[in-house]
Amino acid sequence: MSKTRRISCLAAAASVIALAATACGAPEDEDEGRGAVPDDATDCANYEQYGDLEGETVTILGSIRDTEADEMMEAWSYFEECTGATIEYEGTGEFEADMAIRVDGGNAPDIALFPQPGLMSNFADSLVPASEEVTSLATEGWTEDWLNYGTVDGTLYAAPHSSNAKSFIWYSPSYFADNGYEVPQTWDELIALSDQMVADGIQPWCVGFESGGATGWPGTDWIEDIVLREGTDLYDQWVTHEIAFNDPQIVAAIEKAGTILTNEEYIYGGTDTISATPFQEAGYPILDGGCALSRQASFYGAMWPEGTNVAEDGDVFAFRFPESNEGDNTMLVGGEFVAAFDDSESTEMVRQFLASELYHNARLQTGPWSTARQGVDPANATTPINEFATEILTDPEVTVRFDGSDLMPGAVGASSFWTGVVEWVSGDKTAEQMATDIENSWP
Structure with missing residues (x-):
């Protein structure tokens, strides 16, 4: 288990200790203590395409914190175990201000989860455009409405992450x-x-x-x-x-x-x-x-x-x-977009994984969450309202804004x-x- 995930556990509030302990339980020895995820998410054969990333660290900054952050990290923990990569996640309550400070100071995270497309566009000059592989995954996974929000001046920079049904x-x-x-x-x-x-x-x-x-x-x-x-x-x-x-x-x-x-x-x-x-x-x-x-x-x-x-x-x-x-x-929808400031192979592999059906299906099962990613099974959601939202969000007939x-x-x-x-x-x-x-x- 990475240091970042251990720290997240120790910082969890008392009211969510039981949940946090599940989300951060040592995966190497106690699979029975983990959240329920699809079997294919635990099979390392499904991560071979991402290669050997042993010793590589990818940093992610987002506005997601507390229990929800633990549940998100749980969904990518098998990627870490199977590829050898370490994903260091930091959640902040001052995302917009922190992003500006870090980018201006030359200390941008490898990946940022932008909750606002407009904010993301402010950093377009510093972002790495989506690769052919990420573009292919995004095109396969989301409707044109969604892709437009990850695009700046005709260039796709980010695939969506979570999605909220607001109406x-x-x-x-x-x-x-x-x-x-x-x-x-x-x-x-x-x-x-x-x-x-x-x-x-x-x-x-x-x-x-x-x-x-x-x-x-x-x-x-x-x-x-x-x-x-x-x-x-x-x-x-x-x-x-x-x-x-x-x-x-x-x-x-x-x-x-x-x-x-x-x-x-x-x-x-x-x-x-x-x-x-x-x-x-x-x-x-x-x-x-x-x-x-x-x-x-x-x-x-x-x-x-x-x-x-x-x-x-x-x-x-x-x-x-x-x-x-x-x-x-x-x-009406909300959500985050996965944009990168780093063009290393390890960052690229994390971007590809976070745009995959494999990740989105796993994330649906690690805690209350919804997604617009085509191909997921809405029944994987942990609550009826998230299942309902995911059914709507993954319906290509629904026009989203x-x-x-x-x-x-x-x-x-x-x-x-x-x-x-x-x-x-x-x-x-x-x-x-x-x-x-x-x-x-x-x-």
């Missing part, structure tokens, strides 16, 4: 069944359902935008979902600033979101609670019937209180954010958009005022 609305299947409610398929049906719930005496929506220094980001997802469903061309023009942020079509989309988010009858606790309610806990009242609906991504499946059964027939589950236009099949605020300049996507949403939902600004302020902040 989800959480609900209680039993509450729906008990009250005769049906999962809405269109926006109009969603509003009709919300009105019915109000008539039945419940405030239907639980909403929370509080997230420390990033307060407001859950609200940007709402608007992105609605703009995407108004039209993919409109969405693309918006995030690339081909049209202004305060274009009438975008203002109309914000106002459409406001039919839910600024409606006192709809919001559990009232609209003035939205900005102060932590997004992690926002959906919890669904469990006791306090509200019935909460919009959040697939990763929210890991945030429910201990003991919550997250399943199609469980305490909570999710359905897809309804479409506005008949025949559309869209999904990356989180809009992650594609916009940081001054907008990670600043004025966040604060603008809070001011708007709190009633301090109209949709048009909010949009105009954000437009004026665009670099």
Whole structure:
């Protein structure tokens, strides 16, 4: 076991010691202590193509930390054992700042897991383009929508890593069944359902935008979902600033979101609670019937209180954010991209492995995770919600668009958009005022 993985184990919080011990157990002697992975992931014959990398070290920097990092390292631990390579992973909570410091200081990691395509493009001059082999794996594994986000000025630099399905609305299947409610398929049906719930005496929506220094980001997802469903061309023009942020079509989309988010009858606790309610806990009242609906991504499946059964027939589950236009099949997504600053053979082999079906199938089984990698078996996912998300993400018929605020300049996507949403939902600004302020902040 590499030193990096041992350190990760020792640093694990007490609450996850058992899990961390499993993820970091000495693989040489205790295979029974490891996470369940497909048999082919443990067979060294499947790693012969990567050659003998004994003594080689590849460094990876990413924003993934804690338990999730341990689960990720577990998925590539067999690659390390079978090839002899050591992968030293470091997770940081200040990824954007750390990347800039390291690249400017000539100390870039061999590989970076970029959570934002726009951020990755800032470093294109320092990145190593994808080789023919990585390009072939990426083309085989992901749809053109995904490949476009790993491409800068026509050159592919990065294959995707994890993928999150963001266009989800959480609900209680039993509450729906008990009250005769049906999962809405269109926006109009969603509003009709919300009105019915109000008539039945419940405030239907639980909403929370509080997230420390990033307060407001859950609200940007709402608007992105609605703009995407108004039209993919409109969405693309918006995030690339081909049209202004305060274009009438975008203002109309914000106002459409406001039919839910600024409606006192709809919001559990009232609209003035939205900005102060932590997004992690926002959906919890669904469990006791306090509200019935909460919009959040697939990763929210890991945030429910201990003991919550997250399943199609469980305490909570999710359905897809309804479409506005008949025949559309869209999904707002997030994820990371595997980009390299080093062109050594060992780095190239790690890049190829991380783009492989072998790795993605193994990673599905080492902990809650979802992927858009074609060829994986969604049933390998460890939770029903990650299986559901992976089924959607690997469906080539689904049109995906990356989180809009992650594609916009940081001054907008990670600043004025966040604060603008809070001011708007709190009633301090109209949709048009909010949009105009954000437009004026665009670099």
